[in-house]
Amino acid sequence: MTDSFSNLSLAPTLARAVAEMGYESMTPIQAQAIPVVLTGQDVMGAAQTGTGKTAAFSLPLLQRLLKHENPSTSPARHPVRALVLLPTRELADQVAQQIKMYAKYTQLRSAVVFGGMDMKPQTLELKKGVEVLVATPGRLLDHIEAKNAVLNQVEYVVLDEADRMLDIGFLPDLQRILSFLPKQRTTLLFSATFSPEIKRLAGSYLQNPITIEVARPNETASTVEQRFYAAQDDDKRRVIRKVLDDRGIKQAFIFVNSKLGCGRLARSLEREGLRTAALHGDKSQDERLKALEAFKKGEVDLLVCTDVAARGLDIKDVPAVFNFDVPFNAEDYVHRIGRTGRAGASGLAVTLVSPSDARLVGDIEKLIKKKLEVETLQLDTRPAGPPPEKWGERAEDRPRAPRAYEGRRREHDPRDALDTPNERRGGFRPAPINRDPFFQKPYEPAVTEAKASWEPSGPKTARSSISANIKPKRKVAALFKSGE
Helix, strand or coil: CCCEHHHCCCCHHHHHHHHHCCCCECCHHHHHHHHHHHCCCCEEEECCCCCCHHHHHHHHHHHHHHHHCCCCCCHHHCCCCEEEECCCHHHHHHHHHHHHHHCCCCCCCEEEECCCCCHHHHHHHHHHCCCEEEECHHHHHHHHHCCCCCCCCCCEEEECCHHHHHHHCCHHHHHHHHHCCCCCCEEEEEECCCCHHHHHHHHHHCCCCEEEECCCCCCCCCCEEEEEEECCHHHHHHHHHHHHHHHCCCCEEEECCCHHHHHHHHHHHHHCCCCEEEECCCCCHHHHHHHHHHHHHCCCCEEEECHHHHCCCCCCCCCEEEECCCCCCHHHHHHHHCCCCHHHCCEEEEEEECHHHHHHHHHHHHHHCCCCCEEECCCCCCCCCCCCCCCCCCHHHCCCCCCCCCCCCCCCCCCHHHHHHHHHCCCCCCCCCCCCHHHHCCCCCCCCCCCCCCCCCCCCCCCCCCCCCCCCCCCCCCCCCCCC
16 A cells, blocks of 8 residues: 555546646555455545545546546536535535536536525536535435536545534434445545434445544544643633744634634634734624635634534644633544644643533543643733623623722611612622602692583582583483373
8 A cells, every 4th residue: 555646546637637637645544445445335434624534535536437427518417426414505506616626627516506696606516417416414415405416426425524514413414415425436435523413324325335434433633742731710811822822823723612612702802902803603604605715714813613513624734722611522632633734733722621521521531531731821920890790791700890889978768768779799889879759758748629621610419429420310201101
C-alpha cells in the first residue's frame, strides 16, 4: 500500500486535478480507503473531521464513474450514479466544491441540493442531468417528491458524518431515501465514532463492509493541546480574552450549547471590540455562507458556533477551539476539538468548566480514556464599579447598582415599619414614590347629595325613590266591559 498519490492508478484527468491541488502524500484514511473503494466493496470508516475523508471516497468514485462520462447534452445520458448524503448545508456545499475540483478535467457532472435555498435553481441543475449528486436528506426528499430527482440508477451511496445525521434525527429520512435506491450498489459509511446506533445502521444497509479505523474510536488528535480551566459563567469571556492575548491567537472557533447562547455571546464579544460572527441553525443560508467566507478571508476573528451548524466545516489552519460550554454529549467534544490540529499541525483546545460541569467532564474522561486536569487561570483584577452584563448570568446573581436614594436620608414613611425585616436581612427598599396629594386626604362625605338632573325638585313623595326615567304605568280603558 502506497502513501503517495502519484503511485495510485488514477486516470490522467483525475491525477492532473490532484496535482494542481498540491496533494502529494495521502492521509491514513485515504491510504486505507481508496484502494478498497476502487474494488467496489462496502466500507465502514471511522475517521475524525479534517482527516481527508472527502478525497478518500470522492476520488475512487470518480475513477469508477469515468466509464459513464460522455459529451452528450441529453439529460438522459447523465443519470445520477453516485449519491453523497451529508447532515448540514455547509458541509454539503464544501464537499460539492471539492468534487467539482477533482472532476474539472472530466465530463462528469455534479450538483448539490440543500435546504434554506430556492428549489428552482436546484431543479434546473437536476433537469440537466448529473452523475454525482450531493445532498442533505430533507431537501433531497423534497426533490424526490417533486419528481426532480430519479435515483433508480445509483451505483454508489455515501453516508458522510453518519453519526451526526442520526443525532439530528435524519434516520427516518435516510431510510426513505435508501428505499428508492437499487439493491445492488456500493455503500460507504463514514463516521467520527462507531456508536451502537451506527453499527445498527451499517448492519441494515451495508453488505459485508470492510472496516477502516485510522485511529482508536473517540481518540483525540495527539497534535491538539487540551486545556481545561475552571471559570464562573461571568468570567468566561475574560478567560477567552486572556488566552487569546497570551498565546497571540488570531482566529478561533468558540462552541456553545444553544442557538440563543450563540447569538448572545457573539454580540457580547462584538461589543468588546472583537470581530465576531455567529453560526447557528436560525441563521439564513446566505448569512451562514457570508460568515464562513468572512472567517476564511480573515475578516472575522472569532466564529461562535453550535455543534450542528459547525459539524464538518473544513476550514484549514484554525489555531484554537474554545468550548465556552462543556458539551452535553461527550462525543461532541471529540468533534469540536477536531477543528484544530489538522494535517499534523499543532492546535489548542480550551474548555471552560463551571462548578456544575463536573459530571460532563467525567463523561469526556471516560470516552477519551484520559485523565483531565482542571486548572485555574489567574485573571487580572476586575475593574472597580459594576461589571457589564455577562452572557449566561442571571439578574439576581449580578451585584446591584447603587440606588438613587442611597447615601441620603429619607423622610419618614408610615410604611417603613413593614420594611424593617427586609432591612435586617440586607434587602433593599424601593425608591420613594411621588404621591398625589389628593390621595393623601382623609375621606370626607359630602354634606348634601346632589340630585340627578332628571329628578324633580321639591319634597319627596312615596314614589320619589323610583328613578324618574322610568315612566309610571298608564291607565288604559278596557276594550270590553265585563259581562258583555
